[in-house]
Amino acid sequence: MDLRIFTEPQQGADYDTLLRVAKATEELGFDAFFRSDHYLVMGDGDGLPGPTDAWITLAGLARETSRIRLGTLMTAGTFRLPGPLAIQVAQVDAMSGGRVEFGLGSGWYEAEHTAYGIPFPGEKFARLEEQLEIVTGLWGTPEGETFGFEGEHYRLADSPALPKPAQSKVPVLVGGLGPKRTPRLAARFADEFNVPFASLADSERQFGRVRDALAEQGRKAEDMVFSNALVACVGRDEAELARRARAIGREVSELRENGLAGTPAEVVDRIGRFGDIGASRIYLQILDLHDLDHLELIADQVQSALG
Structure with a gap:
């Protein structure tokens, strides 16, 4: 089971x-550092000192780390045009020596769009499909050839489709709980499918839908990484657990039910249950980014027990 650190900097x-x-993530042996792509604090709190841009952050980390994979859960499709986004991600991949993974979602939090003057379209899923087709199409166009696209929302003509990522294939992540269109989109474009913040039963059900969609596309289920x-x-x-729950404004009982909470042994057992339904990768959402002892504990007593 791969364990990755997932942050919410907004x-x-x-x-x-x-x-x-990110440096602790690397030093402690975790597989990757991921971050959200948001511009506005959610819930209680003032969000100080303010938002950071996902891909500017990852560009900096690309130059200051050497091993860990870097990526987003998920880049908001409403924030960026697909052509410039393909350039940005390819450049960060080159800056990292080929360690980028690309998660793309439709964007959903209307308040942050209003706060920063970002258009919030009514139909986002059709845009997301075109965005995935354009970004992967630009990366997959052989050097010396051009790329064009005629869609409902985007049009590209005679693009040189440059620069190319350092990797021959940047892993693409798609995720969500939509019962029909999301699995089809994943089967068409994704190397990894992620279910965010869902129960075992809901995760198993969604993994099954994606496997069915893969079969319809002529792909094997083994071709897809399934993650939570x-x-x-x-x-x-219990005292330390309660202290950490209070620090992030949550109740221990709720975290035990909906997340990975408890003693190291409890968390190892719960991760194993996600493994039983097909997950081979877990993104650990770390909400208190100043508690590096938390990461050390997880590395020492959870990650080591998973092998």
């Missing part, structure tokens, strides 16, 4: 804080 984290977490994103809150004992 809740309040500057670049230096993210750099410390879950909030992590681990304590050596």
Whole structure:
């Protein structure tokens, strides 16, 4: 089971804080550092010192880390045009020596669009499909050839489709709980399918839909990485667990039900149950980015037990 660190910087984290977490992620042996793509704090809190841009952050981390994979859960499709986005991601991939993974979603949080003057279209899913086709099409166009696209929302003509990523194939992530269109989109474009913050039963049901969609596309289920994103809150004992839950404004009982919470042994057992339904990768949502001892505990007593 791969364990990855997943952060939510819009809740309040500057670049230096993210750099410390990314370096700890690398030093402690985790597989990857991922971040959300949001411009506005959610829920309680003031979000100080303010938002950081996902791909600018990852560009900096690409130059200051050497091993961990880097990516987004998920880049908001409403924030960027697909052509410039393909350039940005390819450049960060080159800056990292080929360590980028590309998660793309439709965008959903209308308030952050209003706050920063970003258009919020009514139909986002059709745009997402075109965005995925354009970005992967640009990367897949052989050097010396051009790329064109005629869609309802985007049109490209005679694009040189440059630059290319350092990797011959940047892994593409698609995720969500939509019962029909989301699995079909994943089967068409994705190398990894992620279910965010869902129960075992809902995750198993959605993984099954994606497997069915893969079969319809003539792809094998083994071609897809199945993953979950879950909030992590681990304590050596109940007192430490309660302290960490209070620090992120959550209740221990709720975290135990909906996330990965408890003693290291409890969390190892729960991760194993996600493995039983087909997940081979877990994104640990870390909400207190100043508690690096939390990461050390997870590395020492959870990750090591998973092998």
